[in-house]
Amino acid sequence: MHELLERLHRDHKNLDRVLNLLSSQLDHFFAGRESNFDLKIELLEYLETYADLAHHPLEDLIYHAGMKRLGENTHLLERLLGQHQRLTAATRKFRMSLENILHDGVMSRAELETQGREFIALQRLHLNLEEAEAFPLLDKVLTEQDWKEVEANQPRHDDPVFEKPDQLRFSSLLHYLEKAEEEEEAAD
């Protein structure tokens, strides 16, 4: 698999981790147990800064290159491009809803729960579709020249959590991941 697809695959694994964490945090919250609001907001901010500003734009470039090679069979890639736009809007909306609850706004917990569960499901369906169908297809149809063009135009953003950790902005998330790693090591 081309190294850019491998990179996106690594991102997907990290995104999966972030979504699992968000999901378990929401479970705690809706069960009335203690949950960490800073952590939840940071998870959404991570999605807004890295997934929406670096990961999806790189995929978009690759999908556009793929559409040129696929003639009329562009349905899958068009669908994924549309999903990127909807995911960006959904992430923003859900982050604002969390902030609304945090500041004792008017939103009900039930409404937040529905939105949160739908949001996570939407993200997962999208990632699975890319992994199962789009990446293998693109790896087959894109040429060396296509990849060179994508590489020349790709967004240059480091991952602020998994690559170049921003301790100030993502302190709760980084702390949580560090703790989880220590626990995994201790369990080995």
Ligand SMILES: [Fe+2]
């Ligand atoms: Fe994507």
